[in-house]
Amino acid sequence: MSETILVTGGAGYIGSHTAVALAERDVQVVIVDNLANSSAKAIEAIDRLGGRRVIFHEIDLLDADALGDVFQAHPIDAVIHFAGLKAVGESVEKPLDYYRTNLLSTMNLLDQMAANDVWDLVFSSSATVYGDPKILPIPETAPLGPTNPYGRTKHMIEDICRDAAAADRRWRISLLRYFNPVGAHPSGELGEDPRGIPNNLVPFVMQVAVGRRERLSVFGDDWETDDGTGVRDYIHVLDLASGHVSALDRLEPGCDEFNLGTGTGVSVFDIVKTVENVTGVSIPYEVVDRRPGDIATSLADPSKANEKLEWRADRSVDTMLTDSWRWQSNHPNGFNDEQHLTAEAEG
Ligand code: NAD
Numbered sequence: 001m002s003e004t005i006l007v008t009g010g011a012g013y014i015g016s017h018t019a020v021a022l023a024e025r026d027v028q029v030v031i032v033d034n035l036a037n038s039s040a041k042a043i044e045a046i047d048r049l050g051g052r053r054v055i056f057h058e059i060d061l062l063d064a065d066a067l068g069d070v071f072q073a074h075p076i077d078a079v080i081h082f083a084g085l086k087a088v089g090e091s092v093e094k095p096l097d098y099y100r101t102n103l104l105s106t107m108n109l110l111d112q113m114a115a116n117d118v119w120d121l122v123f124s125s126s127a128t129v130y131g132d133p134k135i136l137p138i139p140e141t142a143p144l145g146p147t148n149p150y151g152r153t154k155h156m157i158e159d160i161c162r163d164a165a166a167a168d169r170r171w172r173i174s175l176l177r178y179f180n181p182v183g184a185h186p187s188g189e190l191g192e193d194p195r196g197i198p199n200n201l202v203p204f205v206m207q208v209a210v211g212r213r214e215r216l217s218v219f220g221d222d223w224e225t226d227d228g229t230g231v232r233d234y235i236h237v238l239d240l241a242s243g244h245v246s247a248l249d250r251l252e253p254g255c256d257e258f259n260l261g262t263g264t265g266v267s268v269f270d271i272v273k274t275v276e277n278v279t280g281v282s283i284p285y286e287v288v289d290r291r292p293g294d295i296a297t298s299l300a301d302p303s304k305a306n307e308k309l310e311w312r313a314d315r316s317v318d319t320m321l322t323d324s325w326r327w328q329s330n331h332p333n334g335f336n337d338e339q340h341l342t343a344e345a346e347g
């Protein structure tokens, strides 16, 4: 009998790639998403790429009754919880929206899981829970200290999960702390589709490469790093997706945390150079002031996930950016524009 996995936020960037990875393993995927930051076209792409149809319910996780109906309608074995708001800057502007959405939707989910005797959960946490790290690379045992409301919602949800699992040993929970997810499905049919001006480096650079934006602003070249620009641990979204599958397969009673990263640091200038290589397009940039709240370096110690989840992120930065570019150049305006660059050129 095939497993049934509920994927909240499955129309979004990481959720959609994970849904494909699950469908490829013949899992029945049930997606709930309110499409607040995603498109129904992602669901069509998952169906095409995964080789079997997912079940999609367009609902808001804040609607506990609608969520309860989903649990009643399907024999759910486990949940991967991606849904939530994720923009750091917006969370500073609208903290109550972030606390309400991220915390209450998780509470509704945990309540419905317990009420329906579902105890297996994989949760999208973030390296942001570490704040400005004191130890590099960062182990899971490093002190937590998020510096913005978004990060605090992740920290609070982690605490809620740890407390729930301590009180009831039926829970089996993995908290996955992602470092910097980039890349796209190698088909070029599924990728990151940020609304408005991208906050993150790679989507922004890709939009410069495709001609949607004039130049990149590099947020400081006076950081304490080799070339002065910020260093991050970029991880291919497909490696992240397989990390979720490994975590699901290896859930144990209680609640445990895992860093999902490569352990390799890459600077802003490294990204610019690699994008120029893979796209053949020169990337104009200017160095501007540091972005408030940024840190010099974020780097995972992924050894716990390597050992306990028997998982490793091995796709290179070259592959990440080549795959991002295939998606971006096939879909210059993301899911909103099915026009292809080649078609434009021919026309
Ligand atoms: P995303 O915005 O692409 O996906 C999140 C999905 O959740 C979207 O499809 C959105 O429509 C949906 N959603 C939001 N609020 C909802 C609600 N109330 N009810 C139902 N659906 C709702 O984001 P992503 O990059 O795929 O991130 C997935 C998860 O991973 C998030 O929890 C995010 O905080 C976390 N994370 C992301 C990153 C990153 O850099 N992308 C890093 C660390 C952690």
Ligand code: UFG
Pocket: 086, 087, 088, 126, 127, 128, 178, 179, 180, 199, 200, 201, 202, 204, 216, 217, 218, 219, 220, 229, 230, 231, 232, 268, 291, 294, 298
């Ligand atoms: N950067 C620029 N110009 C830009 C955007 C970013 O120079 O236009 C720089 C940043 O200063 C940083 C690096 O590129 O040095 C990466 O920045 P991102 O915004 O892509 O990523 P962050 O590490 O700042 O943050 C991301 C997510 C957070 C998450 C964190 C850790 O946005 O939500 O990774 O997972 F918490």
